[in-house]
Amino acid sequence: MLDTDIEGMDPAQASDYVLAFLTTVKQTQKALSEATEETSLWTRRVALARGKGEEGLAAQAQARASDALARQTALEVELADLKATVAVLKDKLARLRLTGGRQVDADLLLAQLQVVVGEKDALDEAMKKEEADAALDELKKKKQD
Numbered sequence: 001m002l003d004t005d006i007e008g009m010d011p012a013q014a015s016d017y018v019l020a021f022l023t024t025v026k027q028t029q030k031a032l033s034e035a036t037e038e039t040s041l042w043t044r045r046v047a048l049a050r051g052k053g054e055e056g057l058a059a060q061a062q063a064r065a066s067d068a069l070a071r072q073t074a075l076e077v078e079l080a081d082l083k084a085t086v087a088v089l090k091d092k093l094a095r096l097r098l099t100g101g102r103q104v105d106a107d108l109l110l111a112q113l114q115v116v117v118g119e120k121d122a123l124d125e126a127m128k129k130e131e132a133d134a135a136l137d138e139l140k141k142k143k144q145d
Contacts, residue, residue, distance in 0.1 A: 003021075003085050003089075004085060004088045004089055004092060006018070006089065006092050006093065006096060007092070007096070009096070011093075011096055011097050014092075014093050014096050015093065017089070018086070018089045018090060018093050021082065021085060021086050021089055022086060024082060025079065025082045025083060025086055028075060028078055028079045028082055029079060031075055032072065032075040032076060032079055035068060035071045035072040035075050036072055038068040038071075038072075039065060039068040039069045039072050041068075042061055042062075042064045042065035042068050043065050045061040045064075045065075046058050046061040046062050046065055049061050
């Protein structure tokens, strides 16, 4: 099942599912904000260490800054993916609410209708037509007389 397959759910279940994605988006946004701050912090520390001539310390800070930047980039990609998924889910949820969660299987509906009503009786229909034709012919004869 894809993340965006909510067609089989009722509207309440689908709403909860979309809400879970929205919660994940907010959590990812918060984590991204923290990662951005961490990247900025380590970048400032690299500059500070280099400014004081501490190249060993600057190298360690640079490694941490690189790690923070990698985490930040990964979170940015994840957030973009989540936002795209949420946009699709919101659209599908709106359509699901309009239909009330009802989906009609036309073949199943036809089969159920045939069970209730029964198959069309071709013989009965042909006999009714013949009877109507015979009655019409009889009326024509009476009119001519």
